Amino acid sequence: MNEVARALPQTVLREATDRRLLDETIRQGRTTRAELADVTGYSRPTVSEAVRRLVEVGLLDATGLKETGRRGRVGTFYELGARSGWVLALELDQSGVHARAADLAGRTRAELRRPPTPPGDAPALVESVRAAVRTIDGGAGPLRTVGVSIANPVDPATHQTVPLAGTPFPEGLLSPMEMIGDLVPAPVLVDNDVNLAALAEHRAGRAAGEASFAYVYVGAGLGVGLYIGDQLIRGAHGLAGEIGYLPGSSAPTLAADLAAGGLGRSDAPSNDVAAALALLDRADETALRVLAEAVARVINSVAAVVDPALVLLGGPVGTHPALLPRVRTAISFPGPIRVEHGALGTDAALRGALELAIEHARATAVAV
Incomplete structure (x- = not known):
């Protein structure tokens, strides 16, 4: 028990370090270990060990050499790994199904829209969502998280849609996890479309x-x-x-x-x-x-x-x-x-679902 208690803080510290360096590399687009040490304040050995771990699991790739200007010193550039994985954002509302696949930096890899289904026709909506998930491809690496924006309230404890009388989206009172859980090998995160639009405006709007x-x-x-x-x-x-x-x-x-x-x-x-x-x-x-x-x-x-x-x-x-x-x-x-x-205009809710998925994907990717 004492050994576990002593080991836990080191695990948490390692994950926090790896996450900070992953986020900073994505923010810069391309960087070196020395630059990461300078911007984060971590020691050079700490950065080198963390970068080694991130490369080992495919989250970062070494992509070239950088001349340092000092004799005999050459730095290595690192950037988000080509096989680091992707996330999927889905927006389900009265206008149809909108899907966007992106890498862990939020760069769009694929996008599609499906037309609205008949009002109140839940089976038609389910089939449209499943068709979108089967069709879209985010490229190399694992699908890490799916974020879903839905035009109904979502219980924060159960993550299920909340049925209210007179809802303008009655066909959307189903569980997205039940809709697509068998199609995606990744967690499915769900929230109300307006909440996610607000989140996106708060993060990037x-x-x-x-x-x-x-x-x-x-x-x-x-x-x-x-x-x-x-x-x-x-x-x-x-x-x-x-x-x-x-x-x-x-x-x-x-x-x-x-x-x-x-x-x-x-x-x-x-x-x-x-x-x-x-x-x-x-x-x-x-x-x-x-x-x-x-x-x-x-x-x-x-x-x-x-x-x-x-x-x-x-x-x-x-x-x-x-x-x-x-x-x-x-x-x-x-x-x-x-x-x-x-x-962010009418893209706000989907952007929020993407932000939700990316946040979760980066956090869980370093928790290995």
């Missing part, structure tokens, strides 16, 4: 560096992703940010307000994204007023409760340029509030 912000999604459904104190807030049951269920001004819910305003689909319990975009393109005053007032009520509520430094509008409807100025005008919260468009 307009909210980078913001400790507290809100991401308001307007598309087939409505949702808010919340970061408070640099933490993504999911709630006890994964239901934080389900703003479509807030009370409406003239209907039982906010989502019903939009439907009553002519923005709902006749064949599904969701917003009609194509119709909404066409109305916004034409600067239709009724559509602009209905949408702006609904989004402004959301922002007023969020601002009153959590006082974010920044609010981002996202989703296919939320990113329309005609909406933002009208939302700013409709906000009635008396305190300071900054409202902008997200930087």
Whole structure:
């Protein structure tokens, strides 16, 4: 027992060192052991031993020599290994299935889209997802992690989708692991699409560096992703940010307000994204007023409760340029509030799923 207890910190330290050097090599693209020692502060022997381990398991490759300028001294360049593996990101929502394969640096290796399946047809969605997974190929090395963005709340404890009455994506109330678990030899990580869009904006978008912000999604459904104190807030049951269920001004819910305003689909319990975009393109005053007032009520509520430094509008409807100025005008919260468009557009949720998968893949790759 004492030997195990003494060995554990060394194992943790080794994994942390390997992860730091892997991340730094990926960040630089190509580097030497001396450069890694300089930037991380690790000793040269520590870096050399860690790089040896990373090369041994295929995470790094030696890719050439670098003249040091000192007689007899030649450094070796290292970069992400050609067979270090890949990750898969899936986005499942009312617009269809979007898949992206990338290496551990996040560089896209393959991408495909499949069209939407009939509303409420769960078997058709399952077959579409399975077809996408069978088709896409991320190249050399093992598939390390699959990240899935789904347009339904996800319980943070069980990682299962949470069924809510009136969900705009009823066909998506299945477990992604059950959909594809037999097809992928890798962990499957699942989260709500709005949460993942907020994560992506926090990592690589307009909210980078913001400790507290809100991401308001307007598309087939409505949702808010919340970061408070640099933490993504999911709630006890994964239901934080389900703003479509807030009370409406003239209907039982906010989502019903939009439907009553002519923005709902006749064949599904969701917003009609194509119709909404066409109305916004034409600067239709009724559509602009209905949408702006609904989004402004959301922002007023969020601002009153959590006082974010920044609010981002996202989703296919939320990113329309005609909406933002009208939302700013409709906000009635008396305190300071900054409202902008997200930087990642409609790619945000898939980018978030990719970030989730890469983070897990790098962590587990060095834990050998």
